[in-house]
Amino acid sequence: MDDVLIIGGSFAGLAGALQLGRARRKVTVLDTGLPRNRFAHHSHGLLGHDHKPPLDILAEARQQLARYPTIRLVNARAESVSGAIDDFNVLTGDGQNFGARRLILSYGVADQMPDVPGFAESWGTSIVPCPYCDGFEVAGQHWGLLWSGPQSHNQARLFLDWTDKLTVFADGHDIRPDIQADLARRKIPVVDGRITEIAHHKGHIATVNLDTGRNDAVDILFAHPRNKPSASLHESLGLATVDTPVGIALKVDERRQTSMPGIYAAGDLTTPFLPSVTQASSQGAMAGIFAQQSMLV
Structure with missing residues (x-):
């Protein structure tokens, strides 16, 4: 069983994994490889990576995570979540099962393009x-x-x-x-x-x-088209949400914990109206740190 399973491996998810890996916690990241900003040619405002293609930044981040023996990156889509704190189970679309004590949801949102040609x-x-x-x-x-x-x-x-x-x-x-x-x-x-x-x-x-x-x-x-979460796991879990000008967001407390104990969230899934690589990375790092601290005995 993992200490933490992270669903979504873009900036928020990988930032969380980095903190957990450095704390020598066992963590698995599930990712589909479809980040929200994959349409952008360059990412701006991220210190040290200004004006770099976002996919290049993510590729470099994954390479850096490879040196941490307790981090595992898996290309898979989470289809269902069951269980409770200290005993979550995640089933992927290709039939794999993963167990973890804590979850971090960072699967982001998908922008809904209006029906306007071009x-x-x-x-x-x-x-x-x-x-x-x-x-x-x-x-x-x-x-x-x-x-x-x-x-x-x-x-x-x-x-x-x-x-x-x-x-x-x-x-x-x-x-x-x-x-x-x-x-x-x-x-x-x-x-x-x-x-x-x-x-x-x-x-x-x-x-x-x-x-x-x-x-x-x-x-x-x-433009600010409506968006929706990239997966529906929060719905099946019954997690609390809040309305924003562009769609719903997961509700989290000051430690980035959702309404269900043991499940944390970060990135555009919690702030879809403020798309920012810097913010997503910061939130992901804090979610990882708070998830680690919640397991102290």
Whole structure:
């Protein structure tokens, strides 16, 4: 039996495994090899790895983990979880069984692309969610913001730190008059109409096309599509969740423990509205440390 079994081997999961391996705890990481940011050409803001392809960073991390004899990386998808603290059992899609005293859930989320031609093809190239991840590289260029709700107001104000050329696409949303007035005061135009197509060339936006017949050219479009957890294990376990502007997230306490004793969570699964490699790595490390400390006798 493992001390800890980690479900999800991207930045949060591997960071947790590193802490546990260094504590000489026996840990297995189950991973499908489909991280959320696999569509991004570069990852930004991670100290020591700025502007590196995220898949290259993960490959290097796995190589570094190989020197710890108590860490095992397994390419498999967890299909079910049963048991309780000190005696969890995980069954994978290929029929393997794993037992562990503690679990860390770090299987992340999957973004749900809207049914707009060209959107999915441009995702990660010229349609992105995070200014801290990609804003510096396109600072001063013409940005677009796809309105998704009241939270978009703060995003519009935030973006002005990177550019003074910002267009808001209402996309059928009713924007409150006071917010519209504030956007006008900031000289941020609001374009009405629903987006019908993202005209692009190999993922690079040419124009944002609207059902009003208007076509607007932007250099980059910031959007926050809905997302959902990449697996449903939390549902079968009955773990508590919280609603966020883009979907549900697992509820964790200050020690990153979920509502079920012995199960911890980290990464986008707990904060899907703040996609950040730095944050995921930090949360994963803390989940590993707290899981280790919970086993002290």
